[in-house]
Amino acid sequence: MTTLALKSYQQAALDALAGFARAAQVKGPALAFGELVGRPYNPDPFGAVPCVCLRIPTGGGKTLLAAHAVATLAREWRASDAPVAVWLVPSDTIRSQTLNALQTTGHPYRDALQASYGAEVRVCVLEDLANIAPSDWGQRAIVVVATIQSFRIDDTDKRNVYSFSEHFERHFKGCDAQRLRVLHDLPDAMVTAEEAAADGAGVRAGILKGFVGQPRWSLANWLALHEPLLIVDEAHNTKTDKSFTALKRLNPSAILELTATPIATQTNVLYHVSAQELAAEAMIKLPIALAEHPLGWQQAVFAAVQTQRALEGEALKDEAEGFGYVRPIVLFQAQNENDDVPPAALRQHLHDELHIPKEQIKIATGDTKELDGLNLAARDCPVRFVITVQALREGWDCPFAYVLCSLQKLSSATAVEQLLGRVLRMPYASRRGREALNRAYAHVCEAKFSTAASALADRLINHMGFEALDVASMLVQQSLLPVFDTNQPTALIEYVPVATDFAANSVPAALHNAPGIAVVQLAGEQRVVVTGHIGTEVEALLMAQVRGAKKQAQVKDKVAQHNALVAAQAAPASRGVHFAPVPTLGYRSTAQGQLWPLEVEAVLETVTLDLLTPEALQLPDFHIVEQSNSFEIYLKDAHVQLRAADASQIALDYGSSSITADDLVRWLDQSLFQKLPDFTQSQRRAYFAAVVNHLLHEKGLSLVALAKARFKLAQDIEARVADLKDRAAKAQFRQLVLQETWTIEPDWVQPLLFVANRYPAPALSRYSGRYQFNKHFYPVLADLKDGGEEFACAQLLDAHPAVMHWVRNLDTAPCGFALATSRGRFFPDFVAELAGDGVNSGRIAVLEYKGAHLLNDPYEIEKRQVGELWARNSQGRCLFGYITKDRGGMGMTGQINALLNLRLPDPHGIHVAW
Numbered sequence: 001m002t003t004l005a006l007k008s009y010q011q012a013a014l015d016a017l018a019g020f021a022r023a024a025q026v027k028g029p030a031l032a033f034g035e036l037v038g039r040p041y042n043p044d045p046f047g048a049v050p051c052v053c054l055r056i057p058t059g060g061g062k063t064l065l066a067a068h069a070v071a072t073l074a075r076e077w078r079a080s081d082a083p084v085a086v087w088l089v090p091s092d093t094i095r096s097q098t099l100n101a102l103q104t105t106g107h108p109y110r111d112a113l114q115a116s117y118g119a120e121v122r123v124c125v126l127e128d129l130a131n132i133a134p135s136d137w138g139q140r141a142i143v144v145v146a147t148i149q150s151f152r153i154d155d156t157d158k159r160n161v162y163s164f165s166e167h168f169e170r171h172f173k174g175c176d177a178q179r180l181r182v183l184h185d186l187p188d189a190m191v192t193a194e195e196a197a198a199d200g201a202g203v204r205a206g207i208l209k210g211f212v213g214q215p216r217w218s219l220a221n222w223l224a225l226h227e228p229l230l231i232v233d234e235a236h237n238t239k240t241d242k243s244f245t246a247l248k249r250l251n252p253s254a255i256l257e258l259t260a261t262p263i264a265t266q267t268n269v270l271y272h273v274s275a276q277e278l279a280a281e282a283m284i285k286l287p288i289a290l291a292e293h294p295l296g297w298q299q300a301v302f303a304a305v306q307t308q309r310a311l312e313g314e315a316l317k318d319e320a321e322g323f324g325y326v327r328p329i330v331l332f333q334a335q336n337e338n339d340d341v342p343p344a345a346l347r348q349h350l351h352d353e354l355h356i357p358k359e360q361i362k363i364a365t366g367d368t369k370e371l372d373g374l375n376l377a378a379r380d381c382p383v384r385f386v387i388t389v390q391a392l393r394e395g396w397d398c399p400f401a402y403v404l405c406s407l408q409k410l411s412s413a414t415a416v417e418q419l420l421g422r423v424l425r426m427p428y429a430s431r432r433g434r435e436a437l438n439r440a441y442a443h444v445c446e447a448k449f450s451t452a453a454s455a456l457a458d459r460l461i462n463h464m465g466f467e468a469l470d471v472a473s474m475l476v477q478q479s480l481l482p483v484f485d486t487n488q489p490t491a492l493i494e495y496v497p498v499a500t501d502f503a504a505n506s507v508p509a510a511l512h513n514a515p516g517i518a519v520v521q522l523a524g525e526q527r528v529v530v531t532g533h534i535g536t537e538v539e540a541l542l543m544a545q546v547r548g549a550k551k552q553a554q555v556k557d558k559v560a561q562h563n564a565l566v567a568a569q570a571a572p573a574s575r576g577v578h579f580a581p582v583p584t585l586g587y588r589s590t591a592q593g594q595l596w597p598l599e600v601e602a603v604l605e606t607v608t609l610d611l612l613t614p615e616a617l618q619l620p621d622f623h624i625v626e627q628s629n630s631f632e633i634y635l636k637d638a639h640v641q642l643r644a645a646d647a648s649q650i651a652l653d654y655g656s657s658s659i660t661a662d663d664l665v666r667w668l669d670q671s672l673f674q675k676l677p678d679f680t681q682s683q684r685r686a687y688f689a690a691v692v693n694h695l696l697h698e699k700g701l702s703l704v705a706l707a708k709a710r711f712k713l714a715q716d717i718e719a720r721v722a723d724l725k726d727r728a729a730k731a732q733f734r735q736l737v738l739q740e741t742w743t744i745e746p747d748w749v750q751p752l753l754f755v756a757n758r759y760p761a762p763a764l765s766r767y768s769g770r771y772q773f774n775k776h777f778y779p780v781l782a783d784l785k786d787g788g789e790e791f792a793c794a795q796l797l798d799a800h801p802a803v804m805h806w807v808r809n810l811d812t813a814p815c816g817f818a819l820a821t822s823r824g825r826f827f828p829d830f831v832a833e834l835a836g837d838g839v840n841s842g843r844i845a846v847l848e849y850k851g852a853h854l855l856n857d858p859y860e861i862e863k864r865q866v867g868e869l870w871a872r873n874s875q876g877r878c879l880f881g882y883i884t885k886d887r888g889g890m891g892m893t894g895q896i897n898a899l900l901n902l903r904l905p906d907p908h909g910i911h912v913a914w
Helices: 008-028 029-039 062-076 091-104 108-120 126-131 166-172 175-187 193-198 207-213 219-225 241-247 273-278 297-320 343-352 417-425 447-463 468-474 536-543 547-572 601-604 643-649 661-672 681-698 703-708 708-738 789-800 858-872 893-899
Strands: 051-055 083-089 122-124 142-148 229-233 254-259 269-272 288-292 329-333 361-363 385-388 399-408 440-444 475-477 499-503 517-523 525-531 584-587 623-626 631-635 638-642 743-752 803-808 819-821 824-825 830-834 845-851 876-884
Touching: 008 029, 008 051, 008 254, 008 269, 008 361, 029 051, 029 175, 029 269, 051 062, 062 091, 062 108, 062 254, 062 288, 083 091, 083 219, 091 108, 091 122, 091 142, 091 789, 108 122, 122 126, 126 142, 126 166, 126 219, 166 219, 166 703, 175 219, 193 207, 273 468, 288 681, 297 343, 297 440, 329 417, 329 681, 343 385, 385 824, 399 417, 417 440, 417 447, 440 447, 447 468, 447 475, 447 547, 468 475, 468 547, 499 547, 525 631, 536 547, 547 789, 584 819, 584 845, 584 858, 601 708, 661 703, 661 708, 681 703, 681 708, 703 708, 708 858, 789 803, 789 830, 789 845, 819 858, 824 858, 845 858, 845 893, 858 876, 876 893
Parallel strands: 051 254, 051 269, 083 142, 083 229, 122 142, 229 254, 288 440, 288 475, 329 385, 329 399, 361 385, 399 440, 845 876
Antiparallel strands: 499 525, 517 525, 584 743, 623 631, 631 638, 803 830, 819 824, 830 845
């Protein structure tokens, strides 16, 4: 089955979730989280039950991610291929939409489930659970879509999910007392004497009297017996005591939260997707071209209509060039009914004054639903203008929305972030050919750009999940962009300075006289307006203007946000500066042959790997100890104990004599065929059969044990094949690349380009220290800790006179610079463009920092050799250096100087000192 390919950040989020689940099995959630994320884990209120969050900003595709996460958690945490998952959403509207998508064959969400569980996966609502045969539970994957409100209530008698129901009689009668014991510890799971007494006159005619002290036959209890995986959408809405109690009643085995705006103190954010990651994958349009209209709403409306017409002209050219059909749409946020410009008045203005045909205008409010039944993406749909007031229908999406025009004040407008979220989404999640169609547009009724930008930034940061450093480069004054006059990238941009206002009770002279400070009257109140970077002294003075720890913390957060915006505007990428192309590494198999990208896959194509050798069948790290009621899988220095309760979560009927080694081989092939694409099915199955036979007959393990430990077995087989490939690749790589049997040279035709809005640094791994890097090309730095030797290396690079600008290199393609190695790819730490004159402009220096203890590691030596080969064959246009704290008495400064000030002949024979 072909499923919708995950974006890089989505796969990275799932990888982080899988890594956490595997580590938590051995170390527990708290230690696993701390080691992976570097922050303390908050165990409240679920204790030993792992509860982590994937933070996905608006437009990031969190529902698709959730659909894939079901299988990830089931495999890595529950060791189950027949999980029970409860998918909780915030409203009935979202429930209906999610349910429909998960049930519709061909929909990406459904495909994600079927890729792991086949067409037999059952997706249903709570009302359908009693109709699923008891024998299907534990034999097929079951996903229940519900609202959190279905479970969140104080009096459980008022919710059918907690009520005694004869519909579940056949389910509970098949459970032994040992299995039901888990329910005794759950709140409100048992029938009480008071409940039975109150039932005497009811329809059940006193049936509960025989169940006092026993678990109810209830929907909630039946779910609790299966320890479901909980997927919680918009999880920031569930941080209440009622919600916690409701979730505990379900006895979850793990909880995965998804939200754009988590509550920091109550949420274990495992992975945080940034705006740059979304932009790099063409999920959102950037930047937002913002135009302020101080002369009133008519000016804003006229400008929005003109923007739409210009965009539609660009879209026609784009389609002619092969980029598909788009019809740009304006979303108008009109004023309320009692104000000057309600929806009907705006429609009349568009028709009478601007001569917009009526069929092109639709109103979507609580009372007027003119969008119902319309397919806005259809070519024959005439709609170009949609008018709303508060919010569009929940879950409504429009891939052609390009322009937001708000006639309300941004500081007080409600739901403007929802409309902005619609406008940010990129049609078809694919970059367009015309630059104007890769941006979003906003027209607002504000007197100053700085005021509008500040209000919009606040919405982006506090309501839509974006980071301040990203937001600064997301907002650009529309008048400064060559929006429609050219199809070239943005030229140098001069930003309007960021201005933030703070409380001003009694402004001391030290604050009044500080640079960038102005004391003004805003809305009849004295305020301090600050432009430029806020240092520690000014920050302390601003905090002294308010009383109370909470208000001072708010000022501190506001200062941090302001400084992030200021720093982001100063970054070269934000100002339209260009970074010189960085050549990748290519190869020619013959001296005059075509230059191909050098990847390890090209090397492996020359290798024949035999999986049926005695060595290939060995799984040295796979050990199982069978006990009376459990199995322990040993993982080198630790082990995982599988509980007896896990037996109910295994689709293979391992207790039956009908299960054979062939069944296990087929299961291994279904689980690993995507991870071993280099082998045919017959090759894979022959190898799996040989491994299983070896474990059964040579190692003396039972088929029951192998069936139960099959997920760990699959992991070890995958790791074993990877190890065999690594060994073969290493020998072949040395011969073909390092010894230059192939012709190896930099590829200047297909270089890596560092461009604005394509630096997808994960938010949780960004540099957050106070030191200001002045030459870093992007507003943020990926994966750099505040302090330490690597940090010192970055400081030296930033301060070096030979460096024009530099990038803390990403460790992911396609936005990070990589060189091929026998194991895959090597992403050096730093890439710098050096200052030059004329002929020598655009020279590149690549640096890798390594602790001295790693310099003699065989793989580190290989990486250094590849980098030196890349530089050596670049005709002096590229430099490569391995930097360490001390090499032969030379410190980092001396090593960087020796590299960057290297005297090299230029093509005209003139020696230039660098």
